[in-house]
Amino acid sequence: MEKNKMIRIKDIAKLSGVSVGTVDRVIHKRGKVSEAARQKVEKVLKEIDYTPNLLAKTLGSSKVYKIALLVPNPKQDPYWNLSLQGLEASKVEWRPYHMVLEPHFFELHDFGSFKSASKKLMDSKPDAVLSAPIFLNEALEFFKELDELNIPYVHFNTMIPDVSPLAFIGQDLYQSGRLGASLINLGTDCNNNTVSILHVSESIQFSVHFKEKERGFRDYFSSLNNGIVTVSSVIIEGDDMKSFESKLIEAIKKDKIKGLFIPTSSGAKLTAEILRKNKLSDMCIVGYDLLEENVELLKSGDINFLINQNPNRQVFRGIHHLANLLLFNKQAPEKELFPLEVITRENVDSYIKSTIH
């Protein structure tokens, strides 16, 4: 079944008639090898299937790898706080392999703080970077810089154009929108309804993210042929929060809205409070992510579904790929798409209890 013995550098050395030192130099391209020796070794390497022993490798080496994280300040937004939990899990996972993980935070609505955070990050000379690509265009120069210095980086949460990270970790946002639509379709009893997508104080920087979800949402309903469902959209801008309530209520009354799709994780709570206050309880609401407040709302029946983006695991996997690259030189898949998890009142506890996930 299994190969009898693992092949060691020593074996390769013997086979190619050189010393272990030379083999090591060839494998790691550390130069200082004659053309003749290099060819002999590479010939052998081609013929056999050598996998270095990770244990011996990190035990024998003093090199410490540093992976830097660049994310919005978790104190500002519970969503990013969730993602940070993945960092802690990663720390214990990789500590044995000399991997140091350092988060760098910036303020969501302050480009200046992004500038300075990314500067500090670069100063720390990381071997790799995991980043949530906020401030899209403005941050392009940051990714350029990483490219130039040959520092590998992985993106998560939102896929952005014109950048080619080593990998992207996240969900299919279009499909996420479709799923949200299908859940609302399930939850609203009859046809002949209006449903609406509610954009509540979304950062402009994320427009791609929410546009994709909206596209999926609308496509789902327009491809539905059994009933007439109208899709509208309500937009609540950044400092519009005072008029949020009146605007929302007005739209609901005018369009007879029966279903609300809220693509921001923190929008559900604001909305549910308004609906409750105005005694509008026959509404089907789909929100995002297992924030504590959202879990409450699900249990109390104020909202009907959540779609879980699993930000903590996104970070965990992002670091996994980076570590694998640094340690084994193993290429990550270009895209790792996460499952679109449907959370209801009846399965939410099972998600919260499952520690790992």
Added chain:
Amino acid sequence: MEKNKMIRIKDIAKLSGVSVGTVDRVIHKRGKVSEAARQKVEKVLKEIDYTPNLLAKTLGSSKVYKIALLVPNPKQDPYWNLSLQGLEASKVEWRPYHMVLEPHFFELHDFGSFKSASKKLMDSKPDAVLSAPIFLNEALEFFKELDELNIPYVHFNTMIPDVSPLAFIGQDLYQSGRLGASLINLGTDCNNNTVSILHVSESIQFSVHFKEKERGFRDYFSSLNNGIVTVSSVIIEGDDMKSFESKLIEAIKKDKIKGLFIPTSSGAKLTAEILRKNKLSDMCIVGYDLLEENVELLKSGDINFLINQNPNRQVFRGIHHLANLLLFNKQAPEKELFPLEVITRENVDSYIKSTIH
């Protein structure tokens, strides 16, 4: 932040005034240590926080651990085939740590084959066992034997009484039944319906499993106060397959069944085929697990929901716990409950694509 240096056996030796050999003997309780030396070392151990370096440990040791798996023959049932995929993932995960994983199969309906498989398993002298506890009572003596030999074992899939494995990995089956009920409740348009749980050729051995699901299913509907839903149950026994069709159709007609809950992963296909043949399309069906056939049915709209039990990951986690025990002496949690994953036509692809999960 981090401790400056990791503490090594060498340090402990110096602190307690003995040699590394003695420290090693104390730590591993290999005897051959004088009371005086033991006390000195243990005093130091108590004061500092020593964590052995796993890399050095497995590198320096020739010990190979063997974990045996005892599961139904995957060729007989696609469900168990899924679970076996977790084995392959575990193999690559743990190979670097000298962990050998060996499956042992038995036939689902043949107690004799269970006997001989478990016998062979014991003969292979495993260091730990992961098992799906089929043949409940009949297998008790097997677990007794493991207890006596002090071989740790973990159960997955179904929790059984009167046995205390190191850990149980699986789902809350009662809640799973409730979830199934809630999905059917969503999927059937109006109230005043009959819904039914369909027991199709379930192994008697699993009765606990299905009883729990049924209990949750019934409880959900009886706690519902907004509509009158009647719950019936249709039982198709092992060799009753010829009369399956007539029996099912008869029940549907008689009770005006609008929703079917099918707690076996392989039951959905049989049922869906019959319904399609008899042109009964306005039925809400909830089945289990991402068998290829079930995925097809979900996509074609013949069934409405699947609840994913994630058997492959159950195996993966079970082995994870066992390996952690053998390697680090790290205790596993008594129960690891998995999230109850809701699969619909709109998110099924996202689950299939996500390799890891």
Added chain:
DNA sequence: TTGAAAGCGCTAACAG
């Protein structure tokens, strides 16, 4: 440009 050799932290065999 090369080979030899000294670690990395732990285990296990071997003399005392």
Added chain:
DNA sequence: CTGTTAGCGCTTTCAA
């Protein structure tokens, strides 16, 4: 009973 020592496979000097 106890200390010493030779590996485990790889990295990283250091001479040659």
